[in-house]
Amino acid sequence: MKAVYCTKYGAPDVLEVKEISIPQPKENEILIKNHASSITTADTIMRTGTPWFTRLFMGFSKPKKPIMGTGYAGQVIGLGANVKTYQPGDRVYGETTFCFGANAEYVCVDVDKSIIKSIPTSLKYEEAAPICDGLLTSYNLLIDKASLKPNQHVLIIGASGSVGSAAIQIAKNIGAEVTAVCSETNAEMVRELGADHHLDYNKDDYTHNLNCYDVVYDTVGKSSFAKAKNSLKTRGIYLSPVLTLTLLGQMLLTAKTKRKKAQFYATGLEAPKVLNHFLDKLKPFIEMGKIRTVIDRRYSIEEISDAHAYIHTGRKKGNVVLVHSQALYS
DSSP, X not given: OEEEEOOSOSSGGGOEEXXXXXXXOOTTEEEEEEXXXXXXXXXXXXXXXXXXXXXXXXXXXXXXXXXXXXXXXXXXXXXXXXXXXXXXXXXXXXXXXXXXXXXXXXXEEXXXXXXXXXXXXXXXXXXXXXXXXXXXXXXXXXXXXXXXXXXXXXXEETTTBHHHHHHHHXXXXXXOEEEEEXXXXXXXXXXXXXXXXXXXXXXXXXXXXXXXXXXXXXXXXXXXXXXXXXXXXXXXXXXXXXXXXXXXXXXXXXXXXXXXXXXXXXXXXXXHHHHHHHHHHHHHHHHTTSSOOOEEEEEEGGGHHHHHHHHHTTOOOBEEEEEOOSOOOO
């Protein structure tokens, strides 16, 4: 099978496509014929090994897990001896989290230790593969951690990306008021997703809006609690899935206060049981079409370097997917 390898940190051209043996499922694993997988900003962090402190768990001099990718969508074709919950032919999607390995034509997944769900019949493989990036991350941070409620006002920075486009839809479906921050080029897209207001980051400064937001959700780590503080309401929260040393310090400073807080959460560190529960909560909205996956570009596995280079431009709208087969509609 073909798989994307990263054997050293560096630019997109360090990625290689290698032919390796198809893995065999262990007792609690299923073997999946992978039809599509996600390519995310987090994957570019794995490839570059930056910021440097990420190497503490990814590998200091090179990646510990060389096969790239975490989000997958495909069909079950093999079962471990102890697997009773899935059958060959089942359409599934999920996330391998820190096991990586999803940017490959086949992937083995432990049914007890991984995020795995059946694909809703209305979804194509390419639409299912990125769900555990944007949708799952934003549900975790906005609903479970920030407890966003109807009629509250949330500002979403990086609103046109994978995490941001998901956040708009989640917030609107619970009845919140949404202000989306992105370029003017993507203003129409975020409004179509449900944003009530749009701010162009090239000319509009959200920090001039004082005491306005219950939540400032920085999906790309471009702002800070210090900048957001005056725009937050008395018990407002600045939160981000992007950890920086600055944010870490701000979290420590605000940890014990009941007023404005800075928070970071790594969704991938949550227990699979918890994340599968979040996906169950999202499923009805996905099946009814109230929440959808925005696909920007599709690449073949041989074009993986081009895909990473595109993500580096910062112009990604929604999700980028790696297409492993033509069976996207079955």
